[in-house]
Amino acid sequence: MTTATMPLREPRARFADLVAAEWMKLWSLRSTAWSLLVCALAVVAFNAGTAYDTYRYWPRQDAGFGERFLRDGMPLMSAFTANGAMVLILGTGAIGALTVVGEYSTGMIRTTFAAVPARRSVMAAKAVVVSAVMTAFGAVVAWGSFALTQAILSGRDAGVPIDHPGALRLVVASALLAPVCALTGMALGVIIRHSAGTMSAIVVVLLLLPIAVTEGRHWSAVLNHTLVYSAWHRLTSVHDTGGDFPWTTTGAWTVYAAWALVATMLTVTVVHRRDQ
Template sequence: MLGLVPDSFPPGSATMLMLGAGAIGAIAVLGEYTTGMIRTTFTAVPARGSVMAAKVAVVTVATTGFGALAAFLSYGVAQAVLSGQDIAVGLGHTGIPRLLLASTLLAPVSALVGMGVAALVRHAVIAIVATTALLFVLPTLLNDHSRLTASLLHMTVLQAWDRIGREQDAGEQWPWTVGGACVVLAVWALVSAALTTFSANRRDQ
């Protein structure tokens, strides 16, 4: 039955959530920059870092709620389908709480990555493309054929989500821990939040 746990929030759902949240994060930063209203905002509130930190806080809270809603909705729909085959898995089942937690955290981390990229490039199309590349394209270009590439793969957001939300295979060549995956997500989130907050001191556009 452990094999049915991933069906509660499959990789396809994770990818859509990740890319959607990343786009939301980028737009949250670029909205005022593209209209030029950011100058007015910074004139009214000269503490630029505080303005961007507030954006980071709002987006983090909003996307965490969005991630939780998406995770539980996906779980509910999956269990409704699986219950018809008498193979549904409850919330107390091994792996389900971790999968729901990982899927909830995926949204704010992805949104923060989008914010960090947007704060650096200040261009909507480039920001969306770069965010998509970091969150989705990069993991597809890496593999676990060697220790180096496996280590790089483990440093991506998508793989960290996957490791937190699933049981590791006994014969996995380059094993890693759930704690390590949590650290990966935390580093992505903190670095992205710092870039968003402090890059505002460089320029207005």
């Protein structure tokens, strides 16, 4: 067979091409931008509402309230509240899950894998896109919340700058909460493949488990220290609470990294071992 008659082989897709395709696929859905916008507004609203309540009812406090407010680190507690973190966890986890569950529910995943048989590369590209988008999203929301809440509190001379002790760590930890939860949602979506089941799993794993376990016993404290929300709470705590089973900020950062790594590995490997 001469060179002229040999069939031409289609070139393998480069990873950069897969990332570009997943980027276009993500933003081609109107729901992506709207979901991010609604999630951002909800998180910022919870945090700003807490700061505004403090501002509004400040005159009702006693003369030493302002000094105690600053001494106890309350400006940072208002900068990113627990309610805001829970909304961010749920919203980003759901968005991450929908990036894969949506394709399974419509059957588009079959077309994707038919076009690119290298399933692990496809899912790795999807994880890269989700990580990048959610990291940027988390940074905007965390910084926006911090800036807005401190501007509100500055009306009572109670706001703090970003170089205040613990402020930068709070912003970074809150920002990185978004990609960690989105990757976790992706992993659960790949495993479960159904919208309702995946959303239920996200609520249980990311929100209910931290409430169910306590610091009262060693085994329970160890389990609590492995959870994403608990890690965020430890990183954003103004004071080291100590307790019977204390843990470090290094351990909390490690929990972040471990959840992101394991979630990505599951997302990439599970599709290689299961049919569409």
